[in-house]
Amino acid sequence: MVTAVFPGSFDPITRGHLDMIQRASRLVDRLIVAVMVNTSKQPLFTMTEKVAMISDELTGLPNVEVQAATGLTVDFMASVHATVLVRGLRNEQDFGYERDIAWMNKSLDETIETICLIAQPPYAYFSSSLIKEVAKMGADVSKYVPTAVAKKLHQRLGTDQHD
Ligand code: ADP
Secondary structure, three states: OOEEEEEEOOOOOOHHHHHHHHHHHOOOOEEEEEEOOOOOOOOOOOHHHHHHHHHHOOOOOOOEEEEEOOOOHHHHHHHOOOOEEEEEEOOHHHHHHHHHHHHHHHHHOOOOEEEEEEOOOOHHHOOHHHHHHHHHOOOOOOOOOOHHHHHHHHHHHOOOOOO
16 A cells, blocks of 8 residues: 655645646555645645645545644654655756755655656646735636635735625
8 A cells, every 4th residue: 555645835725736636646545635834935824724725625536635744744754654755846946946855855764755746737837826926916816726725815815806
């Protein structure tokens, strides 16, 4: 039984993340989406909010679950008996970043293998950060994030449409 972890900050979850989750779920027996803290990013949503938002989008994916995790990814993976770490690659910039993290994780725990899935258009062109930027300016972001997430995002940023 292969358990994989898809870690990220998911601030918030995007349609690109969901595409990764769907594709990764077909490769393994069990996939855990791990909501983690990225110390170089200032989050807009709390861990609890993010777990709830992701959980609402996982219907129809019986082998996928979401958990909040703190500390090192490798320690979280050991605690859930996961051996595969899934990440997404959108471009060359992601590659350099993901390669360094993969090397570091391998050096921390040699039993872990990182698998990177190549993001496909149109998902490869956006990030949670970019979506937050345009949402802040009032753009409708439901093309990039699930409808319920877009609503929460606009509410949080004070850009929701009132009739
Ligand atoms: P982190 O802060 O750990 O990078 P993110 O939530 O930004 O967390 O990203 C989690 C993973 O999802 C990363 O591997 C990232 O490359 C991938 N990812 C982010 N946005 C997209 C997207 N639009 N399409 C596909 N993969 C994505």
